[in-house]
Amino acid sequence: xxxxxxxxxxxxxxxxxxxxxxxxxxxxxxxxxxxxxxxxxxxxxxxxxxxxxxxxxxxxxxxxxxxxxxxxxxxxxxxxxxxxxxxxxxxxxxxxxxxxxxxxxxxxxxxxxxxxxxxxxxxxxxxxxxxxxxxxxxxxxxxxxxxxxxxxxxxxxxxxxxxxxxxxxxxxxxxxxxxxxxxxxxxxxxxxxxxxxxxxxxxxxxxxxxxxxxxxxxxxxxxxxxxxxxxxxxxxxxxxxx
Amino acid sequence: xxxxxxxxxxxxxxxxxxxxxxxxxxxxxxxxxxxxxxxxxxxxxxxxxxxxxxxxxxxxxxxxxxxxxxxxxxxxxxxxxxxxxxxxxxxxxxxxxxxxxxxxxxxxxxxxxxxxxxxxxxxxxxxxxxxxxxxxxxxxxxxxxxxxxxxxxxxxxxxxxxxxxxxxxxxxxxxxxxxxxxxxxxxxxxxxxxxxxxxxxxxxxxxxxxxxxxxxxxxxxxxxxxxxx
Numbered sequence: 001x002x003x004x005x006x007x008x009x010x011x012x013x014x015x016x017x018x019x020x021x022x023x024x025x026x027x028x029x030x031x032x033x034x035x036x037x038x039x040x041x042x043x044x045x046x047x048x049x050x051x052x053x054x055x056x057x058x059x060x061x062x063x064x065x066x067x068x069x070x071x072x073x074x075x076x077x078x079x080x081x082x083x084x085x086x087x088x089x090x091x092x093x094x095x096x097x098x099x100x101x102x103x104x105x106x107x108x109x110x111x112x113x114x115x116x117x118x119x120x121x122x123x124x125x126x127x128x129x130x131x132x133x134x135x136x137x138x139x140x141x142x143x144x145x146x147x148x149x150x151x152x153x154x155x156x157x158x159x160x161x162x163x164x165x166x167x168x169x170x171x172x173x174x175x176x177x178x179x180x181x182x183x184x185x186x187x188x189x190x191x192x193x194x195x196x197x198x199x200x201x202x203x204x205x206x207x208x209x210x211x212x213x214x215x216x217x218x219x220x221x222x223x224x225x226x227x228x229x230x231x232x233x234x235x236x237x238x239x240x241x242x
Numbered sequence: 243x244x245x246x247x248x249x250x251x252x253x254x255x256x257x258x259x260x261x262x263x264x265x266x267x268x269x270x271x272x273x274x275x276x277x278x279x280x281x282x283x284x285x286x287x288x289x290x291x292x293x294x295x296x297x298x299x300x301x302x303x304x305x306x307x308x309x310x311x312x313x314x315x316x317x318x319x320x321x322x323x324x325x326x327x328x329x330x331x332x333x334x335x336x337x338x339x340x341x342x343x344x345x346x347x348x349x350x351x352x353x354x355x356x357x358x359x360x361x362x363x364x365x366x367x368x369x370x371x372x373x374x375x376x377x378x379x380x381x382x383x384x385x386x387x388x389x390x391x392x393x394x395x396x397x398x399x400x401x402x403x404x405x406x407x408x409x410x411x412x413x414x415x416x417x418x419x420x421x422x423x424x425x426x427x428x429x430x431x432x433x434x435x436x437x438x439x440x441x442x443x444x445x446x447x448x449x450x451x452x453x454x455x456x457x458x459x460x461x462x463x464x465x466x467x468x469x470x471x
Contacts (some may be wrong), residue, residue, distance in 0.1 A: 019283065035329070060403075060417070065405075068418065068421070068434055069397065069423065070397050070398065070418065070421060071397065071430075072398055096434050097416065097435055097436060097437070099416045099434075100401070100416040100417060100418040100419065100434040100435040101403075101416045101418075101435065102403075102417060103417060104403060104404050107403075122405060172331060201343060217456045
């Protein structure tokens, strides 16, 4: 089986469409979405509906939660809060209904999926350093935990009692004696300096995980963002992947 | 034959049809219309019938008698006047609204005093719950996993997701089926999930400003909203 895992689409329809073509080319059998369908981008409604069509499971992200009006946006940065406000007004009832069914965590085979962190999924905590990553291993039992949320892909592997080892390789073989915490990156708003879409393919036969980068038309998304009046800063950062 | 309808919190608790020349209203049981509440004086007021008129007289009560929101000491009643005494509202009708109501041989009919007592007891209990909680409260009725849930946050979510503040049951409900949002002095219930799975007092809703005693049904789980007053 080949599983595709994608996260943080952030209402970037151009990026999502480009990836859907790539999912087919990669012969993905099942797709899993790790949260943040909306926020930042210009096409929240279409993205939610499309994600719903293609995904076998869908998780709740903090931007989705905020767009449903379920949390204060106090801790959001100014631009994120602005885009949440706009997103709220542009979601259809159908999209709201779909999002209201997004789950907090999901398990497929021996893989746990969660948007932010396994330690405390509801607090939308950001795993930003190795220390934090190592600590989080104690909060899942599965062999692999996949997260999104920070928009930066990485693989941390760990022996039962050993330290965590960070890898930024695009492909890794899953080893029998290790467990893994993997950030699958962002499909719609990468922030690792590479503006191309990022998602993860897990091949159960080869026992590998591989990051896939997909080119899309950034300019189209940028002009659509300008058209609906989203902040200039958010428009600019898409092109540089930061 | 004039009729007096007694309401408490918008609920009819007594219908009083009389041929008497004088009807007394007060807190003690020797009155014709007994209003069992502290805001009501023992012999609060009376209505005198004669010369084709009904005259309401306030017996210098402590908290007053109001006709159509105006405090009175003596007032000739007109059809459909509303009389407020304490927390009760009495409606005066020159003739009974519906004919055929049963009444006793002496011409008076006192209905549902048991219901009135039950309502009062429930109201007192509700006030205690909200005053202890310091806010409005959801009471778990059928299928809820709590007795009381004080609404002390700006948003409360209801659904079957582990994310939901309040877990509701029902196979077809959404992860977050509904939310209760605090808006200035009110609580607004908004349906987010599948249509028709959120009901207030038996009616499907999209959004609804909660009133005291509203029955909220999410899937198979039922809650009662008790407003802090």
